[in-house]
Amino acid sequence: MNSGLLHTMQALASSLPLRVLAPGELLFEAGEPGDSIFCVISGSVELRWGADGMEQFGPGEVVGVGALVSDNHRRHGTARALEASELIEMGREQFLFAVQETPMFAIELMASLERRLHRLEDE
Secondary structure, rough: OOOHHHHHHHHHHOOOOEEOOOOOEEEEEOOOEEEEEEEEEOOOOEEOOOOOEEEEEEEOOOOOOOOHHHHOOOOOOOOOOOEEEEEEEEHHHHHHHHHHHHHHHHHHHHHHHHHHHHHHOOO
């Protein structure tokens, strides 16, 4: 869990849409268009791709970051809640605003991605 990123996301939560998912509820499916990321506030989300690919995301982690960096993005995996979960949905404009208002948000997000890559390499 990244407490710095989680704290920043909670501070932004009042101005961003909150998604509440029941256990097993779908967040997005592989192949569908995506133009926003989802910041996990509580609960956990599983992302599956390909035959064996799987990751779990908990509070302070971000799902769907590819949507911020490419136009006409298609989701690479399918994400669903493992338990009751709350997520903040953030589009590109909201992301850019968050980075402008809170520059540490970008650093915290990059650190989160770095940890994620190391976690995948260790599997």
